[in-house]
Amino acid sequence: MSTGGRWQDQGANTEPDRHRWPHGRYCDAVAAEIARFAALASDVDPSTPVPSCPDWTVADLLEHTGAVHRWVTEMVGRLAAQRLLRADLDLGLPDEPAGLAAWLGAGAGPLVATLRAGDPDAPMWAWGADRHVRFWSRRMLHETTVHRVDGELAAGTDPTVDAAVAVDGIDELLENLACAAYFRPDVRELRGDGERLALRATDTGDAWSIVLDADGYRWDHSVGDATVEVVAPAGALLLLLYRRRDPGDDRFRRRGDDALLDRWLERSAL
Structure with a gap:
């Protein structure tokens, strides 16, 4: 399909x-x-x-x-x-x-x-x-x-x-999320004008950068300025991306435009 x-x-x-x-x-x-x-x-x-x-x-x-x-x-x-x-x-x-x-x-x-x-x-x-x-x-x-x-x-x-499972799980989700558009059409709305969502794992030191462009999103493991940044242990970040944790949970430190984080979570839901 x-x-x-x-x-x-x-x-x-x-x-x-x-x-x-x-x-x-x-x-x-x-x-x-x-x-x-x-x-x-x-x-x-x-x-x-x-x-x-x-x-x-x-x-x-x-x-x-x-x-x-x-x-x-x-x-x-x-x-x-x-x-x-x-x-x-x-x-x-x-x-x-x-x-x-x-x-x-x-x-x-x-x-x-x-x-x-x-x-x-x-x-x-x-x-x-x-x-x-x-x-x-x-x-x-x-x-x-x-x-x-x-x-x-x-x-x-x-x-x-487990932190290692969570780190790979975040990669796996970002690698495959765009392909989920055929059964989760909202994924197609993950677009923007260069806004950047940054995730940083406090326990492993890993980082993810997600950029929303006009044609969709791209991601890598770079660190830099972000529209919104979320910092937490890797396991918490994975569960946040799957909407099993609320972004207002005390496990998360957020800095920047929460509206971008909310938009990502709403449109990336599997």
Whole structure:
């Protein structure tokens, strides 16, 4: 499925990707995140609302995440050249919501085994910029991490994200966000007149510069003057970009034009 027009070329990093992990490391991390998510979900009532996903319960969250895992397992296993429809797959959903946490956990083995068996350089369909098997090991780590955070918020616990995961997750989001325009049209409105949003991680020293131009956005890891700057630990910055943290949270130090930050968050929401 096409992402449409020249927006396929937007969002590119102007320097080499310094944070990307080897494929096998992503596979290891995916397995760990799914296990963590399934364990916490087993202690939460499936009918509990998920505050970070309006209109969802924990049951909805588990069903969505487990379905994505099984969908990706099938696509990577087939090296699908086109997007498969989840509706066409037998997901093996449990009869009762109480079984969803175990069902989520049971999907980890086939997913990780399929990812590990795949050649990371093999071409296949992906909605993002990197249309190879390696896209999916990386995407599944960050997809699962963010939804594990949703589960922890529903459980009333304060979520954390490992700094290295968060740094790569910010890169991964910025690399692929423009390609999401076909299912999140507001992404096309991430344009401007050279305004610059800067992010700086206090715990790792990493930085990101996002510039809004007339044709879209571009980004790199440079440091300099910004229209608005946000400073926080890497994990908090990742959750801010995914709108799992409020920009008014005490974890963030902001300087400059908050309206630009609000505009970015509103139009980049996945």
